[in-house]
Amino acid sequence: MLPSKRLLTALALTLFANEARAADEVVVYSSRIDELIKPVFDAYTAKTGVAIKFITDKEAPLMQRIKAEGEHATADLLLTVDAGNLWQAEQMGILQPIRSSVIDANIPAQYRAASHDWTGLSLRARTIAYSTDRVKPQELSTYEALADKQWEGRLCLRTAKKVYNQSLTATLIETHGEAQTEAILKGWVNNLSTDVFSDDIAVLQAIKAGQCDVGIVNTYYYGRLHRDEPQLPIKLFWPNQGDRGVHVNLSGIGMTRYAPHPEAAKALVEWMTGPQAQKIFADTNQEFPANPQVQPSAEVAGWGTFKADTLPVEVAGKRQAEAIRLMDRAGWN
Amino acid sequence: MSNQSARIQHRWYVPVFASAALVLLPLSVLMLSWQSIDVTIWGHLWATQLPRLLGNTVTLLLGVGIGVTVLGVSLAWLTSLCQFPGRRWLDWALMLPFAIPAYVLAFVFVGLLDFSGPVQTLLREWFGSGLRLPRVRSTGGVIIVLVLVFYPYVYLLARTAFLAQGRGLMEAARALGQTPWQAFWRVALPMARPAVGAGIALAMMETLADFGAVAVFNFDTFTTAIYKTWYGFFSLSSAAQLASLLLVAVIGVLYGERRARGAAHTGNERVRGQMLYRLRGWKACAATLWCGLVFTCAFVVPVVQLVVWCWQRGRFDLDGRYLGLIVHTLSLGGLAALVTVSLALTLAFARRLAPTRAIGMGVGLANLGYALPGSVLAVSIMLAFSYLDKALVIPLYGKPLLLGSLTALLLAYLVRFMAVAYGPLESSLAKIRPSLPEAARSLGLGGVRLFVRVYVPLLLPGTLSAALLVFVDVLKEMPATLLMRPFGWDTLAVRIFEMTSEGEWARASLPALTLVVVGLLPVIGLIRRSARRIGQTQ
Numbered sequence A: 001m002l003p004s005k006r007l008l009t010a011l012a013l014t015l016f017a018n019e020a021r022a023a024d025e026v027v028v029y030s031s032r033i034d035e036l037i038k039p040v041f042d043a044y045t046a047k048t049g050v051a052i053k054f055i056t057d058k059e060a061p062l063m064q065r066i067k068a069e070g071e072h073a074t075a076d077l078l079l080t081v082d083a084g085n086l087w088q089a090e091q092m093g094i095l096q097p098i099r100s101s102v103i104d105a106n107i108p109a110q111y112r113a114a115s116h117d118w119t120g121l122s123l124r125a126r127t128i129a130y131s132t133d134r135v136k137p138q139e140l141s142t143y144e145a146l147a148d149k150q151w152e153g154r155l156c157l158r159t160a161k162k163v164y165n166q167s168l169t170a171t172l173i174e175t176h177g178e179a180q181t182e183a184i185l186k187g188w189v190n191n192l193s194t195d196v197f198s199d200d201i202a203v204l205q206a207i208k209a210g211q212c213d214v215g216i217v218n219t220y221y222y223g224r225l226h227r228d229e230p231q232l233p234i235k236l237f238w239p240n241q242g243d244r245g246v247h248v249n250l251s252g253i254g255m256t257r258y259a260p261h262p263e264a265a266k267a268l269v270e271w272m273t274g275p276q277a278q279k280i281f282a283d284t285n286q287e288f289p290a291n292p293q294v295q296p297s298a299e300v301a302g303w304g305t306f307k308a309d310t311l312p313v314e315v316a317g318k319r320q321a322e323a324i325r326l327m328d329r330a331g332w333n
Numbered sequence B: 001m002s003n004q005s006a007r008i009q010h011r012w013y014v015p016v017f018a019s020a021a022l023v024l025l026p027l028s029v030l031m032l033s034w035q036s037i038d039v040t041i042w043g044h045l046w047a048t049q050l051p052r053l054l055g056n057t058v059t060l061l062l063g064v065g066i067g068v069t070v071l072g073v074s075l076a077w078l079t080s081l082c083q084f085p086g087r088r089w090l091d092w093a094l095m096l097p098f099a100i101p102a103y104v105l106a107f108v109f110v111g112l113l114d115f116s117g118p119v120q121t122l123l124r125e126w127f128g129s130g131l132r133l134p135r136v137r138s139t140g141g142v143i144i145v146l147v148l149v150f151y152p153y154v155y156l157l158a159r160t161a162f163l164a165q166g167r168g169l170m171e172a173a174r175a176l177g178q179t180p181w182q183a184f185w186r187v188a189l190p191m192a193r194p195a196v197g198a199g200i201a202l203a204m205m206e207t208l209a210d211f212g213a214v215a216v217f218n219f220d221t222f223t224t225a226i227y228k229t230w231y232g233f234f235s236l237s238s239a240a241q242l243a244s245l246l247l248v249a250v251i252g253v254l255y256g257e258r259r260a261r262g263a264a265h266t267g268n269e270r271v272r273g274q275m276l277y278r279l280r281g282w283k284a285c286a287a288t289l290w291c292g293l294v295f296t297c298a299f300v301v302p303v304v305q306l307v308v309w310c311w312q313r314g315r316f317d318l319d320g321r322y323l324g325l326i327v328h329t330l331s332l333g334g335l336a337a338l339v340t341v342s343l344a345l346t347l348a349f350a351r352r353l354a355p356t357r358a359i360g361m362g363v364g365l366a367n368l369g370y371a372l373p374g375s376v377l378a379v380s381i382m383l384a385f386s387y388l389d390k391a392l393v394i395p396l397y398g399k400p401l402l403l404g405s406l407t408a409l410l411l412a413y414l415v416r417f418m419a420v421a422y423g424p425l426e427s428s429l430a431k432i433r434p435s436l437p438e439a440a441r442s443l444g445l446g447g448v449r450l451f452v453r454v455y456v457p458l459l460l461p462g463t464l465s466a467a468l469l470v471f472v473d474v475l476k477e478m479p480a481t482l483l484m485r486p487f488g489w490d491t492l493a494v495r496i497f498e499m500t501s502e503g504e505w506a507r508a509s510l511p512a513l514t515l516v517v518v519g520l521l522p523v524i525g526l527i528r529r530s531a532r533r534i535g536q537t538q
Helices: A002-015 A034-048 A059-072 A083-092 A101-106 A163-176 A178-191 A200-209 A219-228 A262-272 A275-284 A320-330 B003-035 B039-081 B087-093 B102-113 B118-127 B139-165 B167-175 B180-209 B212-217 B222-232 B236-262 B281-312 B321-353 B357-366 B374-397 B406-430 B435-442 B447-476 B479-484 B492-501 B505-537
Strands: A025-030 A051-056 A077-081 A118-131 A214-218 A234-237 A247-256
Touching (some): A025 A034, A034 A051, A083 A118, A083 A163, A118 A219, A118 A275, A200 A219, A262 A275, B039 B139, B039 B180, B102 B212, B102 B505, B139 B180, B167 B180, B180 B406, B222 B236, B236 B374, B281 B505, B321 B406, B357 B406, B406 B479, B435 B447, B447 B505, B479 B492
Antiparallel strands (some): A077 A247, A118 A234
């Protein structure tokens, strides 16, 4: 009866989880999608032989799963976007600090958690996109100025449900306080040319089609559209160059509190902040490497240089709930 | 009641209560969330969100309810009782939209018709840029999309009911001097009410739970509040509280449907002869146009748009890994259908053979999973399994086995789609008169042989449609698959999620089109089966 025994074992292994964990593997829960992380992981596996297993989902369910698994953790690392999400993970107590001189040397302190619970991997600016047909760059100045009368019926925004807008609002609150931020947001909502969109690409397409003249988008969405269509009549504008600078957010990674392979995971994160991985990771999605020694791709560099807001990105997390409440009050859906 | 029959009844308690417990576990996770209430979040939601969202939800439910009824019943009436050009193929073609997930139709609709889409761009080229059309991402737009994806529930069930009523009844109504119109209103529709009601209830539960389609439109419903509370405020407990309120609404819908069904009688006559009403002239024309229009909007247009996008963008993503996605999708669908239908069949038999109050309640509970927003249910199930792992598996085995396993994912599908399988099984079991198995038993047929030789042949059609419905639903399912799939088990729905979450609608066309094609096979199976049944009786 040997064959049937083997069959049963095989079946049991598929039906139940946690087949013996290999020592040389790292497990990642990622809210960054397959095609944006696989190239980096494949490069690491090719170089070191360490296998990387991952699943993708939205950040909130992934964090809940890490929390539920507790000390019987499956995941070593949580990879996600936006400092707001990383800050939440830190608050939930599902991460542990990685103390590494390599990471400290590679990534500026502004883009890391003070607690060492997570580190940024790539940067993206959330900036103003404008129609080159209907807007002169001189007319633009700051995020705040988009609330002015001259933009009435000309602004497009993405939904306030997206964390990118919540983080932007959080930094506005940090800078201006609640009352003034609410006035700015009400100005934006008043200037909307149409209902808010469900994604940044739709905002850019609306600008292109003439539904509106300006919008606020993440740089890489512009990059994707621009790569397909070099004649795109839209350009990026870097606002607030006279004061605090452009709002910059990041994608980042942190080690789970009960990571089963902490050493291997730490080695992976260190490598991911280094030159080779930074290049692949940022270029795959047309982002800026978080490691300042690594140059962005020619395409990304072509958008011009800018002064970035130096607020620690953690502010986005600390003020996220406040920002959502304020956006709701301002009628930004 | 004799001792023996009481013992037989008790035998059913085990499977019924086990499945009820399985569903109760995640539901109790929801209920436990009420231990502490976050006043800040509730105060904020009440002040700025809930009145608007509740208004939106009620409008949506009414719109979708009326829409699916009008579409489903009128189409079913035309294709099952009238003769007009094209009826033969429209009869089955109108079921094809079943294979199109709501979120796919939503993003096709918005991508095609919104201001920056090809249609309006072309119109502006013709009529000048001053042209302003009604808003596409509006309440009306959402309702149209949801009606077009959910009407097949009503169509399928109403069609079966009209066919089962048979023509004798309609001929009798006609002989009594009723016009076809009167016969429809006074005889056919009242008799089809339970079927239509069940279809509407399914469509409404889907509407209440939908998040994907309304998110594409950025149309805020009650579900939006749940997601905002969880993903934005990171308060899973407040989100669970909101979800449990939604559950109460769903129980209301189900109760209403049961009550409506309880009072009605269904017909069960064999279909004979030719189609009853031969439509001519403008009437025939209008019937063809109406059915053709619905089919075009709900199926032809979205599929053509997906093909176009696929050709422009999606095909460049095609690589060796796609085969894996398809295999995973099909295996999960098939396994889940097998597991769910087996248990649903057990429940249906329990309900029939041991009609006690306790069994009735257990079965009712086991069917509740369908109407919760997928993500909330998925996370509740995940938490429940994690609890089981900690309470039972780890003390015995030393490490968790459930979470992250195929078993957990299949159980999650079971909890979610039990109602989908149970409905058709219960109704086809109800059609078997108790005298039939009694007669078989009196002829000395008992136990397994009774089951195999009497029940199996009679239940086969119902079982197949139950399995196909579950299969198609599992193919489309996103949140539980995302959260609980074993490593490497990416499916087509996972890929669609990844693309749409990045706003890459055109590239989502490849997995979406594959999903529609893969989902079509079972729908065609469903059609062939029901066509054969009609063929046999004609």
